[in-house]
Amino acid sequence: MGLVNVAEIKYKTIAHSLAASRSAEINSFFTGLKSSIEQKAESDSVKRFTDAIERDLAEDLSLSAGSESAGVNAKYFSNIRTLLTNVMTEVKSGNYKQADQHAITAYVDNFEYLETPIEKYDPELKGTLEIEMRENLRGMINDEKPSQAIEEYVNGILGKLEKAEELLANDTSFSQPSPPAGFADIKGLAAGFGTYTGERKDIGQADDPAKAAVRNGIDAIRIKLDETLRLYKEGKAEGALLTSRSAYLDSYENVEIPLRPIDPDFTLDMEIKFAELRNLMQYGAPFAQVEAKVIEIRRGLDESERLVSGTGIVAPAIAFSTSFSIIFREGLESALIVGAILTYLEASRNERFKKHVYYGIVIAFAATAVTWFVAQFIISISGASRALIEAIAGVSAVAVLFWVSFWILNKVETKRWIEFVKAKVWKATTTGSVMVFVMLSFFTVYREGFETVLFYQAIISFAEYMEWYVVAGLVTGLAVISGITFAVRKLGRKLPLRVLFGLTMGVGAYMSIAFIGNAVREFQEVGYIQTTHLIDTVPRLDINTAAMTGIHPTLETIVAQLVLLCVYLVGSLYVLFIQPRRNRAIESARKSRADLAKKEAKDVQ
Numbered sequence: 001m002g003l004v005n006v007a008e009i010k011y012k013t014i015a016h017s018l019a020a021s022r023s024a025e026i027n028s029f030f031t032g033l034k035s036s037i038e039q040k041a042e043s044d045s046v047k048r049f050t051d052a053i054e055r056d057l058a059e060d061l062s063l064s065a066g067s068e069s070a071g072v073n074a075k076y077f078s079n080i081r082t083l084l085t086n087v088m089t090e091v092k093s094g095n096y097k098q099a100d101q102h103a104i105t106a107y108v109d110n111f112e113y114l115e116t117p118i119e120k121y122d123p124e125l126k127g128t129l130e131i132e133m134r135e136n137l138r139g140m141i142n143d144e145k146p147s148q149a150i151e152e153y154v155n156g157i158l159g160k161l162e163k164a165e166e167l168l169a170n171d172t173s174f175s176q177p178s179p180p181a182g183f184a185d186i187k188g189l190a191a192g193f194g195t196y197t198g199e200r201k202d203i204g205q206a207d208d209p210a211k212a213a214v215r216n217g218i219d220a221i222r223i224k225l226d227e228t229l230r231l232y233k234e235g236k237a238e239g240a241l242l243t244s245r246s247a248y249l250d251s252y253e254n255v256e257i258p259l260r261p262i263d264p265d266f267t268l269d270m271e272i273k274f275a276e277l278r279n280l281m282q283y284g285a286p287f288a289q290v291e292a293k294v295i296e297i298r299r300g301l302d303e304s305e306r307l308v309s310g311t312g313i314v315a316p317a318i319a320f321s322t323s324f325s326i327i328f329r330e331g332l333e334s335a336l337i338v339g340a341i342l343t344y345l346e347a348s349r350n351e352r353f354k355k356h357v358y359y360g361i362v363i364a365f366a367a368t369a370v371t372w373f374v375a376q377f378i379i380s381i382s383g384a385s386r387a388l389i390e391a392i393a394g395v396s397a398v399a400v401l402f403w404v405s406f407w408i409l410n411k412v413e414t415k416r417w418i419e420f421v422k423a424k425v426w427k428a429t430t431t432g433s434v435m436v437f438v439m440l441s442f443f444t445v446y447r448e449g450f451e452t453v454l455f456y457q458a459i460i461s462f463a464e465y466m467e468w469y470v471v472a473g474l475v476t477g478l479a480v481i482s483g484i485t486f487a488v489r490k491l492g493r494k495l496p497l498r499v500l501f502g503l504t505m506g507v508g509a510y511m512s513i514a515f516i517g518n519a520v521r522e523f524q525e526v527g528y529i530q531t532t533h534l535i536d537t538v539p540r541l542d543i544n545t546a547a548m549t550g551i552h553p554t555l556e557t558i559v560a561q562l563v564l565l566c567v568y569l570v571g572s573l574y575v576l577f578i579q580p581r582r583n584r585a586i587e588s589a590r591k592s593r594a595d596l597a598k599k600e601a602k603d604v605q
Helices: 002-012 020-038 043-065 068-092 096-121 123-142 147-167 186-190 208-233 237-259 264-283 287-309 314-347 351-380 383-410 413-431 434-462 467-490 497-525 543-549 555-604
Strands: none
Touching (some): 002 020, 068 096, 068 123, 068 147, 096 186, 096 237, 096 264, 186 264, 208 287, 287 497, 314 434, 314 467, 314 497, 314 543, 383 434, 413 434, 434 467, 497 543
16 A cells, blocks of 8 residues: 555656546546555456556557657556566565566566567667566576565666667657557567568578577477467466466577577567467467467477478488389389380280370379379468368378388289280270270379379478478489380380389388378377377487478377388288298198199099
């Protein structure tokens, strides 16, 4: 009550400069504030009156200065001073936990919106205040330093804040309407797009310690975002809000340090997403909306790591080799079957039909290109469901790879196709039906082309910033297939099919395991599968290498990969060893029975 009385006395010294209606309103708020304190009302009731008085004074300052921006900035400076005063009050009372909450609010909900305007005039001052408020002051509070030391440090911050406020006294370039009390000023943050004038760097130009710190920070954010969703779903909105603030202030702020010089606008966009998440929870938005915002932030975390880490060497090499393997395995089978058709036509002296085979190949290439663009269009218009579509594409690619790999291992699929093709070609040559040749070559090539589109859609979605390595693998693979086709057709060379099919099967198994890991992770990102973090248990690869191998530090992704690996090992064991041994045993038994029958027949004679 004594503090309120002092505040009211100070207010009366300036009340004559206010409009009569404004002065009467503030007087009524003081009366209500004192009444709430006398009745020992809830703290929210007291806060409503203090916020109302501060808001009226801030609005009047805005009007008297002739600048809405100055008024909004003054409001933030006023809030910070009040909150820092509250920090000292709580520290002196020994309530360091509550003091830390005031320090967080001072920075996240107030100073954040002053950073861009201050940086415009004095980047060094902005950086100093940011570190002192975000790290140093909170560090002293968390270490429970003596109140005198903290008070001296707070006074130093207040002095710098006064200097910053003088710089912004007449600034109008960041004029935005004031948000509701307690909510993040999204428009105020957005005003900072395109204003960064500091040092600029290219992707991946951070040092190794910074890259490691970013990975650790992002891991901590993911855990806190999961906790935020859990608390909010359980109806614990205040706990969820505090956890989301910690995710940003204690972790993402450290990510921003190396990220901002690389892409300042993206950095600001992530700040806005975190602020929007806090606003949604304060508004009491449905869980689905809060979860959707968290999904946006998760995807932004991946992008943040990519920008800071760069592509490196290992991930591009995997992207190139995987791309090469896809086109090689798909192109090899097409080349073998088309080659069989052409060879048969030449052997049967029906070379006049060869051009129709080429027509079918051209149409198949065109159809494959159309399929690619249709798939890209569907993904581009999917909006929020893009992650889900990528996950489904990954699972589909795994299913096709699994099926085709074991067919190839048995060497049955190609053999059956060639036998089928020979029968159709023989029939077509006897009837003179040219469309059969067109359709045969079309379906042979398009069948592989459709699989290729599916596989490349999966790899492209995971190989961000490595697209040119994927293209290089594609071009190289096509060149190798062309060389093999020439060697077979013109030079009469025979291919080591057993080795090639074994190799492509192994590559297919690897791609399946990588795709299933990434697909499960995408399902986790959109909330369809729960996430059990194994950070510090499973090796934490950089984002690009993780995307190309599918190895992520979560229980669900690792289990999915191990299960698929076991299936491949068991299947290979059966096909390569158990089945041949069983077939030999059956053949031996048949031979023995045949020999026995011959012997009996001979004895009868």
